[in-house]
Amino acid sequence: MIPAAELRRFGLPHAYAQGIPADVVHRVMGNLGEDTQDDNPGRWTHEWSSLALAAEARGRDLEAVRYYTMARFPYVDGPDREAAQRAGVEAFDRWRKRVRGISRLDLPFDGAGFACWAAGLSQRNRLPLILVLGGITSTKEQWAPLLADAGRLGAAVVVTELPGVGENTLTYGTDSTGMLTYLVDLLGRAADASRTCVVGLSFGGHLALRHALADNRVQGLVSAGAPVRDFFIRAAHHVPLPRLMTLTLSHLTRTPVDLLPASLADWAVEEERLSRLRTTVAYAAGRDDEIAPPSDVRLLERSVPHLRLVETGSLGGRPEQAAETRLWLLSQALRMVGTASAVRRAASARARVLRARRRLAGTSAGAPA
Numbered sequence: 001m002i003p004a005a006e007l008r009r010f011g012l013p014h015a016y017a018q019g020i021p022a023d024v025v026h027r028v029m030g031n032l033g034e035d036t037q038d039d040n041p042g043r044w045t046h047e048w049s050s051l052a053l054a055a056e057a058r059g060r061d062l063e064a065v066r067y068y069t070m071a072r073f074p075y076v077d078g079p080d081r082e083a084a085q086r087a088g089v090e091a092f093d094r095w096r097k098r099v100r101g102i103s104r105l106d107l108p109f110d111g112a113g114f115a116c117w118a119a120g121l122s123q124r125n126r127l128p129l130i131l132v133l134g135g136i137t138s139t140k141e142q143w144a145p146l147l148a149d150a151g152r153l154g155a156a157v158v159v160t161e162l163p164g165v166g167e168n169t170l171t172y173g174t175d176s177t178g179m180l181t182y183l184v185d186l187l188g189r190a191a192d193a194s195r196t197c198v199v200g201l202s203f204g205g206h207l208a209l210r211h212a213l214a215d216n217r218v219q220g221l222v223s224a225g226a227p228v229r230d231f232f233i234r235a236a237h238h239v240p241l242p243r244l245m246t247l248t249l250s251h252l253t254r255t256p257v258d259l260l261p262a263s264l265a266d267w268a269v270e271e272e273r274l275s276r277l278r279t280t281v282a283y284a285a286g287r288d289d290e291i292a293p294p295s296d297v298r299l300l301e302r303s304v305p306h307l308r309l310v311e312t313g314s315l316g317g318r319p320e321q322a323a324e325t326r327l328w329l330l331s332q333a334l335r336m337v338g339t340a341s342a343v344r345r346a347a348s349a350r351a352r353v354l355r356a357r358r359r360l361a362g363t364s365a366g367a368p369a
Helices: 004-017 022-031 044-057 061-071 079-099 140-148 177-187 203-212 230-236 243-253 257-263 294-303 319-337 341-360
Strands: 102-109 112-119 128-133 156-160 192-201 218-224 280-286 307-312
Touching: 004 022, 004 044, 004 061, 004 243, 004 319, 022 044, 044 061, 044 079, 061 079, 061 140, 079 102, 079 140, 102 177, 112 140, 112 177, 128 140, 128 177, 128 203, 128 319, 140 156, 156 177, 177 192, 177 203, 192 203, 192 319, 203 218, 218 319, 230 257, 230 294, 243 257, 280 294, 280 319, 294 307, 307 319
Parallel strands: 128 156, 128 192, 192 218, 218 280, 280 307
Antiparallel strands: 102 112, 112 156
16 A cells, blocks of 8 residues: 555655645645545545546646646556546647647557657657656656647657556666667657757656667756666665655566565666766756665766756755756756757746745755756
């Protein structure tokens, strides 16, 4: 069973990252009981799905997507979360058909398959590529605003999911970089893959980092809270992980919980490999991050040749911090592919405003733009 206390703790930044209003988040959190398989109206999935259904009834499909994404958090472990996952994709599909310009890619790979949402792909006008990959609990539908703005960004934008997350039926493992190589190869037909920037969050950033070490088409890597080495070493030595994280990784890797520590031992990226990285890395770190320990941040700082590092007290513990991080990630990605300077400047300026507001309010210092 997924502990309710951890659903609250990890679900809070997950909600803020999608722009769900703080009053809605706190109302749902206050209504929660223990997360069980019983028909308990206080259940996590029930509460968020109820909000999604109400949003759909009002014709607010994108709002419903956010609530369904919360309802299936952190992973699909039964019929209720499976229904929420499916309904979220369907709501997104309705929304994107009204927006126009967003296409769906269903890609077979390695005996299974995965899906992407894409905007700006064109064989006649191949734009630089921004490839977006979330973490172990993040679905591709969360990136709707970025896809909707692709026309202003001067880049092709493609969003997908880690193996095992959402509609990705692959198994998450040390060989998952093959999925990204295949995807960049394929997208090179309708985008300028030689100017690729990967935006990878958390474990998505870890996968993108390992991919960039072997693919020189990746000119930039933008990440927030990605584990690098010490997280995996500690896990291999049975340093306890939050139960939610253990269960989610077990599900995605299809590894029994008791065998998970040993299976993670080979995931660490060593310093010597990082020192050979030619890709520019922009990395946002949170000092209280439970996934990327400070030692991993220091490792990047001393070994990655081209690093832009920013540190905050928390990456998403408050709505304004989550918004600031999103804007900084976007401005860095656009900077790396060398496009949409006006949009990049606007995102950087907005991030500075949010940081100043937090400082005036007495919160912890944020990331420079």
